[in-house]
Amino acid sequence: MKKIFGLGIATGLIALSACNSTPREQTADNIEANAEAVADNLEDAADNAGTPTLEDNLENKADGVRATGQNQADDMRTNDPDTNLSNGI
Template structure:
C-alpha cells in the first residue's frame, strides 16, 4: 500500500473519530491513529526487507511505535480526566 494512501485513510479515520469528542479525546485519538499509521508503514517496510535482521528491527520499531502511541494517548486522556474535561 502506498504511504499516501495510508495517510489519507488515517486522516479520514481521525476525522470520523473526532465526532462528539472533547478536544483532549480528539487529540488522544489522533495520537493513536498517527502511531498506528506509522507502525503499519514500518511493518510494510519490514515485509520488503532484504534481511531477517532488518525485518526484525523494523517490526520491533513498529511494536515500540504502537506502544508509545498508546501510552501518549492514555496520558492525554488521563490529563483530560484530571482537568475535569473528560467525555466520560
C-alpha cells in the same frame, strides 16, 4: 423506505456521538491514529526487508511506535494538562 430512514437515523446518531468527544479525546485519538500509521509503514518496510535481521528490527520498531502512541494517548486522556506536565503540554 424504512431501511433508508433507519440508515439515516443511525448515521445521525453516530454523528451526534462523535460531537460529544472533547478536544482532548480527539487529540488522543489523533495521536493513536498517527502512531498506527507510522507503525503500519514500518511493518510494510519490514515485509520488503532483504534480511531477517532487518525485518525483525523494523517490526520491533513498529511495536515500539504503537506502544509509545498508546501511552501518549492514555496520558492525554487521563492527565490534566494544567497540573501535570508529563504529557508534554
